Amino acid sequence: MDSLLLNSVYILMSLALLVAFLRLMKGPSLPDRVVALELIASIVVGFVGVHAIDTGVASLLDVAIVIALMAFLAAIGFARFIERRGTAND
Amino acid sequence: MEVVMAFVVATLFSCALYMMMRRSIVKLVIGLILLSNAANLLIFVVSGLTRGAPPLIIEGVDPSPFVADPLPQALILTAIVISFGVLAFAVVLIRRAYEVVKTDDLDQMKDTDT
Amino acid sequence: MIEWIIGILMVLGSLFMLLAAVGILRLPDLPTRMHASTKAGAMGAIFIMTAVVLHFSTGIVLARALAIVLFIIMTAPIAAHVIARAGYFVGVPLWRGTVKDELRDHYDPISHSLDHEELTTLTAKQKKSSS
């Protein structure tokens, strides 16, 4: 795989990570942060996919499966907290 | 890259220490999480970083000697799980402490010392 | 040829992810941000997984990639739903350019119960049962 291409893909996704994290820092409400966290999880899935292509290690995809299947639990936990606590800024 | 990661480890470590000196028990717990992450990363970094060669043997192929060192990975895995257990205990502890002491200020919790 | 397709797919995927990220950064309120993140994130993952399948072109990888896409499609909207709902109910403010809010009068901010009947009847019922 062309390394320039791969690198630019990596860089795009890294940028995405940073931008998403910026939202997480800015908030302003907790749901905003959670949305950012969810997005970061998705980006990590992409990262893993590209990485699998980069290294030729298909087993890495299992990591992506786990994220795809499990990462949303955190969001559910946050949502549950927000609803029960009744405030979006905590 | 190891040196870059060393800076990461040091930052995580500093943050962990800082949070462990706070008076709020919740911050203390965050400090504990940071601390275990720092320790795990330290082991990972100090035993050398290898790109793109996980310690998996492909069926029917002789193992490559250039795969990443599997031993520290096993150690870190153990450490991650252990610190997860410890952390779970710690968070419930602070919750219970808050329940009985009615404050999350650690400076209000010095009856047992003085 | 296939290399090129893979490359394009990867770039598209990563662009979608960046798009999602920029979206949540730039868009003005929680629901609109979620529009960007949920879809574009999923879209990006789909593109990249397609690239992965083409790159490895084995059955196992296909199965795995399919699983990934399927799981994302299953979980992302659920997560989006619970967060959006929670955010709405606890009063995360909507953008001032919001043109319409049909839900406003249909939910009870205390019990988070929600009905398309008039809320007044609901609260009346509640008052009755509580007294």
Add this chain to the structure above:
Amino acid sequence: MLLTVMLGFVVAMAAPWLVKLSGRYSGWLLALYPFSLVVYFAQWIPVIGQGHSQLTTYQWFPGLDISLSLYLDGLSLLFALLISIIGTFVLIYAGSYLKGHKDLGRFYLIIIAFMASMLGLVLADNVITLFVFWELTSITSYFLIGFQHEQASARKAALQGLFVTVGGGLCLLAGFVLLAIMGGSYSIQGILSSGVSLPEHGLYGAALVLVLLGAFTKSAQFPFHFWLPNAMAAPTPVSAFLHSATMVKAGVYLLARLNPGMASDLWSTILTSVGALTVITAVVMALSHRDMKKILAYSTVMALGTLVMLLGIGTELALTAFVVFLLAHSLYKGALFMLAGAVDHAVGTKDLSELSGLRKAMPVTALLMLLAAMSLAGIPPLFGFIAKELLFESLLQASVWGYGLLLLFVFSAILLVAVAAALALKPFYGQYLATPKTPHEPPVAELLGPVVLIVMALLLSLFALPAQQWLLSSSMLAVAGYVPEVKLALWHGVNMPLMLSAVSLVLGIMLWTQWHRVQPWLSRVIAQLSRFGPERGYFKMMDGITWSASWQTRFLQNGVLGLYMVVLILSTFLLAGYTFVRSYGLHFPLDVQDSYVYEWVVAFLLIVSALFASTTRYRLAAVAAMGVLGFAVALTFIHFSAPDLGITQLLVETLTVILLVLVLFKLPEFVQLSSPWERARDIVVALFGGVVMLFILVAAIDIQYFDSISSYYIDNSELLGYGRNIVNVILVDFRVLDTLGEIFVLALAALGVLSMIKLRAEDRVK
């Protein structure tokens, strides 16, 4: 011989039971033990008197050169006899004195154990064995002094005695070890006969000071004298025993025992001056008190000072005087204590100012008291007189100290006569004063001891020369290392010592006539002076311990976790950092060549998320940031070839967020608690820790002394472990024990959580 000592402990153990069994005759029954000792040791007199000695050794702790070796020579025989004779009568006396007391059994237990310990002390040849018995006498006397333990004063006095003697004892122990190193042996005889000149050894000074501290505290030398009078809180039989022949003489015994090897100019100087100071202090104090037992106690202190001083002077005459005075004092002091106790017992007070005219009711007591006091005052024909004569004579000869000491002693003799008169005359003559109890003659058991002791004092002075031949000269041999030529006799003709005696007698009687004026005046003066006295020092020291203890506790163990962490972090990284700079230098190989931009980005994300988590005002934002951190760590793991770690990290991370969210639900929001100063301090400390860690880590990255053992795992994972995921094979096969431990950790965490949530303190209240 060992049996004599061990039997004592057995009898002691059995004592409570025997007391129950024998009822009111328990004193007589138990006295059989010391009495049989008297018989046993008396048998040795002919042998030992010839200048022979007997060493028996039993193995105890050969690894530490500790043996139960007992050494019988003139000195130890003299002491053994005193202990067993006085012990016999003390036990009989106690049976009467404490008749019907509910703790009589325990009392006998302790006092017999004390007796046996004392016996062991004087017989021991091994320094450590000696020390064992030494400490045993301290601890048993603690229990004796604190016998009336429900009174705070008794507890306090007991603690004081124990603290001083054990403190000295510990010095002694160190001194013994030094002595053993110097002499190459843990046997006293071995040290003394090692041929090494101890005073010329480099450790001599330290050893001397340490041993003297031990001896002085035990023998109540100035400035440690204060504990002894306070120890009068004990029942009288105890005082009689403790202060006549035993406990307090242990220090003197030790000095005498070591005299042949340890004597030097330094030794002389210290002993003489400390002894003299003790004497003068004690005499003045004795005169200032009205309580009979206190008076006796101070006179004991004075006697001890005298003995120490005589050892210090160290001339032939002085050493002879030492042995004689030792014996004389034991006899009369034992008698005096028992008599004072008997009076107290009979009339209910021992305050001299309340006692008068008891002669009619208690004639025998009065007579005995008079005789014993005569011995105390050094009036012929009692043995005390011979001692006093020798004392003056040796002082007259002492070249070093000249007449200063003599003057001092004449002065103290005057005071002593006054004291003796006060004891013997004040209670019995003059107008009868009403007392709490109707005075009556004490029972036989309480008078038997004084009678025998006074008779002995008489006989010894009348038959001084035979006594010297049988017993005393062999004691002198032990103390001096040679047999002194001095011949003991009651009558030496009119000479200077006699003159001095006479003078002191006359002046003493005169002083006594003014006792009712002098005593209160002195008492007031002493009260003023004692604000600066050593006892004050003791209390100051105790307060100091408590104060510094609580200060230290407030300072160190202050309960503030943040400060604990500060101390811990600083200790860790000052130590590590210093060691790093000291042994490795300040290298910092900054090699970042081999890295990609996106790796930098992930690293940056790690750093930023950690910083954000540590600074955000919103706790859930911190949790979310921890989530991002977890993802970034997972990404790092995945990127650097650790998929299993990546997966685990992701899952653990997700579950951690869930746990935090569940828990934080019940907790309050973040508030700023610490002051800006505290935050600044913590930032500096945390940064310091991080920087040191950074240096160490970077250095370690650069170092690889040996190849990792991992190639073995890589080669054999599939071959021998039948698995292609090497990490998993390590986890479940190569290092399965780690993993086993790990699931137990999880189970324990679960149990802990379960109990914390379910088991409520409230439930217990219900």
Add this chain to the structure above:
Amino acid sequence: MSGFFWNVILALIWVILSGSFSPWNLFMGFMLGYAVLLLMQHRVPELSAYSRRLPRVILFVGYFLKELFKANLRVAFDVVTPKTYMQPGVIGIPLSATTNAEITMVSSMISLTPGTLSLDVSNDRQVLYIHAMFLQDEAQLRQDLKELERRILMIMR
């Protein structure tokens, strides 16, 4: 669901019989099983719905991907361009879906379609409240969403 169940059983039997566990073989078994079920559907009425569903699913996936891509671009356009075109708002859509599974499916698909986001279902499950990004033409939006729901219900029922 029994049709799918039988299909899986048949695929597994195929795998066991052929002795190869590879995914391709499993897929093969699945296809063959589907063919067998297709043959049997006239005799066994319970299976009829199953065999018809497969082509509908494939059609739906195609439709969905198209919608997804199309609307994504619209959102993207609004995100990357400085000017804001959107007119967001919350509207209630009456539901034709009745079972839990149907409602969940519909709401999920709506969430996945760009420009719309399911917020919640009313307690009586009659109305689905959604947040829409482009309410310029609300009627058209409602129509599109009903079309989506119709297609979903077609494969679910």
Add this chain to the structure above:
Amino acid sequence: MNVLAIPLLIPLFAGALSLALWRSTRWQRVIAVLATASLLVSSIVLLQAVLQDGYVVLHTAQWAAPFGITLVADLLAAIMVVLTGIIAFVIAIYSLAATPAGHEKFGYYPLLHLLLAGVVGSFITGDLFNLFVWFEVMLLASFALLTLGGERAQMEGAIKYVTLNLFSSAIFLMAVGLLYGMVGTLNMADLAQKIAQVEDQGMITVVAMLFLISFGIKAAAFPLFFWLPASYHTPQVAVSALFAGLLTKVGVYALFRVFTLIFVHDVAYTHTILLWIAALTMLTGVLGAAAQFEFRRILSFHIVSQIGYMLLGLALFTPLAIIGGVFYIMHHILVKTALFLVSGISYRLLGSYELRDLGGLYRKKPLLAILFLIPALSLAGIPPLSGFFAKFIVLRAGIEAEAYVVTGIALLVGLLTMYSMIKIWAEVFWKATPEHTHEQKPLTDAVVDRGHWPLYVPIMILGCGTLLIGFYGQPIFVLAEQAAAQLLNPQGYIDAVLGVQP
């Protein structure tokens, strides 16, 4: 070979079984007594085997060292295991009468067993990372035991205990990682062998300092001990006793292990630091105790101070000093456990640990008084009890090594120790029972009354132990001597683990 595995397997099995049988506290009690008794027996068998062969080595899962985890017992380890067995057994018996029903219901016995497993594992493992794992097992069991009951003081104490110990664990983990990064192995014998070949020891010493700190925290050395006085007096007394006797010794043991086996190349530096740590530990601990007026707090501070003596033995690093350290550990485990158990009985009788509320027990409970005096005087170093000889050996070693200042401190500390013990004696036993104490109801309702013998018998056993060491100490001394000889000759250990190359 498996004599080495049995003492580890017994508590592990007992713990798992007790946990699985969580519905029946009666079975758990039966298992507790049986398991600890068999632990004791198996530990003695192990000691026997070690005495016979010098070292007992077990390569778990049949992987040769240094690739698998090797369990290894030298004499010190075997001695520690035997002591664990003794303490386990007496605590199990004591617990029968002292454990509140709620505690039994919520995992007291499994926690007890697993704590023991962690302790035994720490003693017999020959692998540095495995040591970390057993430390964590022990630590979490102790966390849970510490908080069992959920009272306010327990929570406050536990937060400090947990935080500071986790800091220690993290430092330990990092140090293991650094060492692995540099030397590439985890087996302690292998590490020792390889480190000996390293020329520039600089970084090794740095890592050694991290181990020193980490184990120093576990051992409660100065100035790292804060967690101990903050927490040890808060849990149920059998737990306190178990902690007091065993837990800190594991830290001491670990220090002994690594600073005799692995980090012995810069002794002049490392052990000098240890020496001053030891001295300050003794001093601060004993002063801390002097400021306390609560039974268990006094005892807790004394643990700190006694740890100083043990470290002194290691720091002086002469044969006699090491003997002294080992001897001290043996003595202290018995004595300190006994004292805590006594405090539990006095609490049971009078409902308080505060000295001002206690009193009169000398008259009421003479047996208890004796059972207190033996360990208390032993702790104070009064001859001929075990503590005297322990102290004497260290003292003699100190003087022979010409470490006069530290030895002087040790002596002073001895005096102050006696002061504390006497304070307790005077207040709890001699003083008359205070009036207001009678108004307090003893807090016995939560404890199922199973008679008093389970409370007294353990203390008697421990008391006999200390008397035995005192009066018949030579065999114990010889044992310590042999253990010290092994410690000072690490090559034997290395050969035993790695197999001697022909």
Add this chain to the structure above:
Amino acid sequence: MMNSNTVILRTAAMYLMPLQLLFSIFLLLRGHDEPGGGFIGGLVAAGAFVLFAFSYGSDALRSLIRLDPRDLLGAGLLFGLASAIPSLLRGEPLLTAQWWTIALPGDAELKLSSPLIFDIGVYLAVVGTILTFVIQLMEAEHE
């Protein structure tokens, strides 16, 4: 009481949980050769139960699994220890791996091993632990 469990979440959970559980067993079984194993599998399974608990409540989870988490824990630990027993019975060092191949009819064979038993123990212990955490914390919320 707040109505925070929605139809949508509940229904999704009903479909997702079996998937996750299945996947967890998959991870467990093939962990010896590919990424996965007892821990990872156990964590995924625990996640599945957490999802269920969040959707239906902790009581529903309790009645779903019927066992107390402590039973799972105890079973997990005993499984883990049980993998040590065969080696002891055969007189080999503690925890030595044992491999048994059971021939099935036809060419197929079933490979069983003590590491697998151990991994199952790990799986159960992890599930039991996390269930304990979550159930306890959720039950404590109501106080």
